[in-house]
Amino acid sequence: MDLVRTELFDRLERFYDAVPRDGARSEEYGSLVLFVRDGAGWPFYARPRLDATAPPSLADVTAVRARQRELGLPEAFEWVHETTPDLLAVARSAGLNVLEAPLMVLDPAQLPDPATLSDVPARVLDPATPGFARDVAIRRAVAAVGFSNAGTARGEAGPAERDAAVARLDVAALDEEGGRITDGRRIS
Template sequence: MAQQDTDVFVRLERFYDALPRPYARAEEFGGLVLFVREGEGWPYYARPRRGAGTPSAADITAVRQRQRELGLPEAFEWVHETTPDLLAVARSAGLDVLLAPLLVLDPAALVPDLPVAGGTIRFLEPDAESFPAELAASRAVAQLGFGAPAAPPSPLTGKLVAAPAGPAERDAATGALSKALVAGQQERSASGDYRTAVVDSPEGLLATGAFMRSGEVAEIAGVATLPSARRRGYASQLTATLARRALDDGVTLVFLSAGDDDVARLYTKVGFRRIGTACIAEPAAAPL
């Protein structure tokens, strides 16, 4: 492994550990630390404790019990290259593990910001009167985008089997957000620690994504497109726009995890390169 990539993994470990701490309490279970969010927002994960050895199956079991007590998803995340032995331990403890390509940005290879078909890319501004409504709509886009993986065309007709969710479904899924949640997002956005970008159009928001920052490291996450608006290049251009904004804000390391190799190839076309594997684990599904 090149020294440059070794340094990157060290920085990533610091990032994963530091990012939740202002908004969560840390509970330690042997070689694992569980971050429990204080207040509203997406729940955090459990991950290897910095400076500890490889977590044991007993550590995983203890964390899962605590997550159930708190009503939290039984979610674990780690970088395979940093904690390689945890993969076998996690599987032995009853977890399914997604092996997600881990990519970092080569700033010199970042593509320029380009127009997108049928819409414009812009950032949600935390002091705008429209921020609460647009934040709610962006969350609905993400919910529909992640809840409906791209369906393969029918081998008979070449068309999608089911009509993909569009603006009507987005509007139906858009709910009012609590004042506390909106205020928290406004505060993080104003500080530059969390910025949301969207593809806006005459039909409303069609795609969304964000970066989360801690120090000089930022992760791009939550990039999702309304199913009816896929295959227009929104995800890749949103990612490039988010990466450029992070660099402009003083970030020196931008990274992301892709859902699979096909998605990873899309990100390599906008300036990212793969350096490893992010492991995302949850309980194995019970057999039917």
């Protein structure tokens, strides 16, 4: 792997490890770390520990799954295959159904001129803007609809599916996300 890709994967691993730490406590199980949310909000996942010296084992995965079940959490694991390739076989041997999703990284040098992308303006959510809570809900619903459909091609889902997803969102989780945007810990 070339140096640029190595640096990119290292940066991504640090990011994936850092994001849940803002609102969760970490519990270590061998070469894995489980992030357990403090308070309301969407549940986090388990992932390889940054400082692990060995790949995650079947015992590590089994221990995390038992803890997730004990806490009533989804049995969710996330990792970058290029960084932790051994985890795929271990996860499958533990009985997990694994979704292999491509890691898409946009090369900044290949960014198109923003004026050519759309006539719909993009903006950062501002807590001072009327309708902020609704904007947070819509942003989360768009992500839910997008990630619930396979592939990278444009799908059939539209405003009706987005609005249905808004109705299913956890209000406490939306409040938590809005609070993180308001206090500057998240940009959305």
